[in-house]
Amino acid sequence: MNAPLLKLEGVNTHIGPYHILHGVDLQVPRGQLTMLLGRNGAGKSTCLRTIMGLWQASKGKITFDGQDVTKKSTPDISQAGIAYVPENMGIFSDLTVRENMILAARGARSVEDIDQKRLEWIFSLFPAMKKFWEYPAGKLSGGQKQMLAVSRAIVEPRKLLLIDEPSKGLAPAIIANMISAFRELKQTDTTILLVEQNFNFAKQLGDTVAVMDNGKIVHRGLMAELAEDEALQTQLLGLSLNAHQ
Incomplete structure (x- = not known):
């Protein structure tokens, strides 16, 4: 090992x-x-x-x-x-997918502050995140919420x-x-x-x-x-x- x-x-x-x-x-x-x-x-x-x-x-x-x-x-x-994805996912339901991702990136004030290559990589893992980028997170399906929770955890290395x-x-x-x-x-x-x-x-x-x-x-x-x-x-x-x- x-x-x-x-x-x-x-x-x-x-x-x-x-x-x-x-x-x-x-x-x-x-x-x-x-x-x-x-x-x-x-x-x-x-x-x-x-x-x-x-x-x-x-x-x-x-x-x-x-x-x-x-x-x-x-x-x-x-x-x-260390990043943690709890069982209850820990996302902010009233915020959009975009806003959730910005909050998860340290020091980011806008999407432009997020590593764009890494963001595109996340979209390749979870295409729904790109599709529902401006949707309130609370309106996503259970599976999409889980994708968002993992995406938030990996928005930075x-x-x-x-x-x-x-x-x-x-x-x-x-x-x-x-x-x-x-x-x-x-x-x-x-x-x-x-x-x-x-x-x-x-x-x-x-x-x-x-x-x-x-x-x-x-x-x-x-x-x-x-x-x-x-x-x-x-x-x-x-x-x-x-x-x-």
Whole structure:
């Protein structure tokens, strides 16, 4: 495996009286797409939010690109090169697609301030963004909103993308578009940590995989190896990946 860009060591997270993460150890290899799988309530979303500083780790260490970011603020973590796409997408519904993109680009006051070659590249990944450029984001379909959320995250080069269930509730054609876009993203220098419940999506995209259960990482390895081992899938996830083709 490549050297880790992101490393969690013994990370615990409490939310009020609830102890959600219990000593999470996780490595995200540089330049790869790591799938974070697990049953509902296993702690996957909490793990992403803790990495992003939205919830502070109560114990343990988070290292990103050689820097300890455990106690850093969310803006500082973003400035270090991490973008986060939450499950609720985090877009501004009352603003147009164009305005959402301008806000996501640091220091941009107009479209002209965005790298035009990068913007055209994003349009090639998600043609709907160009088509609905002046539409209010709240009027987009669910799939188009997800495309906008990912587009916002990549409007500037990022070292790491944290993406929470990008295929949730999407039609098969939109999921296929997402898979194609993430495959192209994998060809760039971007490292991706992706939470997903659609196991066929995970199998097609993942290089490495970590499985969470009850706030801990219970399995690490290559995605291809997990995809071929139905007994292990059932043990870790309750159902085989093939049941979710």
